Amino acid sequence: MGYTCPYCGSGLHDEEDHYFCDFCVMDISKDQAQMGGHRIHETHQKVDPSDLKKTTPELMTYSTWSLILLLKEARKIRTPLYKDLAIARSKSRGKRDKEKADYIAAEYHEITKRMYILENILKKRLSYVPDQLTDSFLSKYEKQMNNKKTNAPMQNYEPGREN
Template sequence: MKTCPYCGSGVSEKAGVAYCGFCSMKGFQPVEEGQRQSRYEKKKIIDHDDIKKSTPELMTYHTVDLLKLLKLLREERRAFFSQLSMIKKGASQLPEYKPLEVQTGNDYENLTRKTWIVENILNDRIGYIPNKITDQLLLTISNRMENDRNRKPMIIKKNQEIEKGISMER
């Protein structure tokens, strides 16, 4: 039986559009037998290729993956800032370093903007921008995600005697 992914109630479908009477909501992807659904799939690894993804692609990432990506972006941005400082000193003395200074500055700006994108997606999802992302924070969130309650089906087991009494009265 198709059910609502939010409340577990049965859904009706008209022309391929699901409707939940309890939630007063339509246009969602129903699930089977009260199973819980997550819109986001966790990635096995977050790396530098993820930095190049577009904003719409990043919006499909799991929150934990976004936290990992933000940690990576901040580390990269810090490294580029250090490089930019050294290159600026060199460019002030040797003009041939000026193009390198401009390129490094552009790369730093791109990383800063990508960092802001991920921070704002996280702000929308969790209501704040984390100051620091530690391995302990990521481990705590991952452990909470593994809790059995997160996978427990949304099924209400009704007392059969009560159901029999209701059907006998009819």
């Protein structure tokens, strides 16, 4: 069997630099095409706190799962900064204290914006922003990613041929 569409499982027509799916009426890039009706394979990047510094277009290429893990990391970094900022502002007496409070405020605002970017990408994909990223939530989400329906190949029904 040749290459199949990752969305509907139909056979693809080989074009010059891509494939074409007649059923979906769309071009399929060579790297998206599947074999034997397999579904889209989502690759998950390993996330690292340094990924929070990536540009929005770069983050938009991450899998939803990777973005969820990165959002959890951003929130983990942001929480103590909020507490430190409140303490620094309450103790702000001299120039040195003010500089420290300003530094913490800048860090807090930076991570908050990064968090907003992640939340908004996720909102566009999931139609909501995950509230609490608990171990229970992550476990359920991971279980859904690995369920049989998600990963089972699609059946290709061709006229005149019984499957």
